[in-house]
Amino acid sequence: MTRLTVPPGSLFGPANLPYGVYSAAGAPPRIGTRYGDHVIDLGLLLGESGPDAVFAEPVLNPFMAQGHDRWIAVRRRIGAAVTGDVPEEAVHPADEVRMLMPFDVADYVDFYASEHHASNLGRLFRPDNPSPLMPNWKHLPVGYHGRAASVVVSGTDITRPCGQRKGPADPAPVFGPSARLDIEAEVGFVVGTGNPMGEPVDVADAGNRIFGAVLFNDWSARDIQAWEYVPLGPNLGKSFASTVSPWVVPLLALDAARVDTPPQEPAVLPYLALDRPWGLDIAVEIEWNGQVVSRPPYAAMYWSPAQMLAHLTVNGAPTRTGDLFASGTISGPARDQRGAFIELTWGGQEPVTVAGEPRAFLRDGDEVVLTATAPGADGTRIGFGEARGRVLPAGKDHRCT
């Protein structure tokens, strides 16, 4: 047995206790938590019999499906266990394990919940419109379904996608690697217990169903997206990859981060009315080749995750354990708080300087890392780990390059 300590300033102290899936030395996937600089195996820490058999699974889904009361109880047990005697075989230095995709994604939906982001894109793409926001935007959290199969864990390389694009001067569409590869810094929410078809999630019940949050990079090929998206929305411009951070931060750990969402005016319909603060004071940072280029504040988001889940199901649509819904690009009011490069560089017209060079979109070899912290219950800050991805050149085959 061993005693663990948490270094001062660690983002993974007792107020966090996130859930993830790791592999040590190539062994099969195991469920763990992060404590200080260590990954602690939950099966070895808590046992694997009875309801705890879920800790012998290779993904979090069976545990998440056990529901809110169980999440509370297990969180208490983990908190007590990591401060006591811990079996040595349960402990791995965090930098010696490989983190894997923490859950099987059921359906994936991406929202568009930042007023600053939606307004900026409206000004960029529809400069002649009297209002940058669409008429529906303040009445419902606009969202669309994305590809669950291409959600990958941090560290997975991102191959530049190929596809059709057509600039204003092109007489016909051309085919080739995307020339406007971008990111979107988001927070994703993981559904622990879904709702049956025909039984919408009440907005007051959303907190019992959302298991936790991850960082999310919704890689976007702006040229492919611009050509394809009318009238049915984004598809190939997004579906090639999205990156999640490996640690699912429990919603329970984010209670200290709750703040009011910005005032919603006009008033929302009753099914979207919040009964408690659902804003989250999560401070996100975007690193481009190691340099912080933006600090999007999640607290500025107009629509909250509880409203997203209530809206998503109000027509009777079912959700399932492992459903992932993401916030959409997080942007604050200031320029250096914008969560996508197209917005940060105003469509490429106002480049940012990275390593001394003016830059707008991603080049092969570039690496983007999202990180985030939030207030924890004990006055410390808690972290999300990182959502990291490096851009590889487009494939040489497939008639692309």
Place this chain on the structure above:
Amino acid sequence: MTRLTVPPGSLFGPANLPYGVYSAAGAPPRIGTRYGDHVIDLGLLLGESGPDAVFAEPVLNPFMAQGHDRWIAVRRRIGAAVTGDVPEEAVHPADEVRMLMPFDVADYVDFYASEHHASNLGRLFRPDNPSPLMPNWKHLPVGYHGRAASVVVSGTDITRPCGQRKGPADPAPVFGPSARLDIEAEVGFVVGTGNPMGEPVDVADAGNRIFGAVLFNDWSARDIQAWEYVPLGPNLGKSFASTVSPWVVPLLALDAARVDTPPQEPAVLPYLALDRPWGLDIAVEIEWNGQVVSRPPYAAMYWSPAQMLAHLTVNGAPTRTGDLFASGTISGPARDQRGAFIELTWGGQEPVTVAGEPRAFLRDGDEVVLTATAPGADGTRIGFGEARGRVLPAGKDHRCT
């Protein structure tokens, strides 16, 4: 042992041999084929050991994942077995079993592949545009992701969805049951063997990856859809339910139905160029409360399933066993060949007569049944079974009614 016969004119003769999942007398799900008026248990017919263990599974996914060569071999074995001595315990009258969802849906994408449908909707919604088609329409098969969790099998009741809508005269959106509930008659294609991320499906290889086809009703709430869909596409207007027919007709059984797709002009980019006929001469019928109101011809579809799969993956997006992609509404050139009621009734302005009454959208209690037939290899016709759904009133709770 028993000998089976197929009634003259049966749509389930030896040229069909579709795959489905049934339950007899409440027993657990089993995989079967349909032969004449009987459902034949494939585990009992072919055995359940070795590679045939997949026939003891409750869904088709493990069998589909075994790949194209195996699909050919199993189809031959079934064809031989059903014409010989069949174990009596493997045979159930088709009207005595309950058909279940035949496969677990991985990702679901809906296309928009009928030129007649897309043109009609363009004329209806954008009457002032010089062309009813969007500029991208003839260059790529436009599509969007939908909700996999709400794909249900034929016979499942469809509860009228609630949601936001806003008519031109409404000062603000109102909330309530959809007043413009509609259908979309489509054919869906099931991916048997997916492609890894970064390795697009060549259009010439699509036939080796598509396992089979189903009928598909993409129920649509037009008022919810109209208010929500700008700029990211349909979401709640579609996600409440989609109905599939219970029998997956093997693509191998549809070889005799292959016809040329309509000429594609302008020429498509190389990654979408077909090397053989990929049109399918499937004749669809739409029954509204027992009365046939439309006969959409699938042969008129502009974009083929091979092109849909090649496009879906050209950016490197992975597909998986159980991926479902649907054609979008099938409409032919004639009025009574339109596959959605909004189109058939021209936005409600030109009602159709059902049971003596002028009708445009669905009322509670209405039932819609899609059926389809196609030429089979032996000169007979083969069938898809039906995609049936009845409309139930909106839920009384959830602040809806």
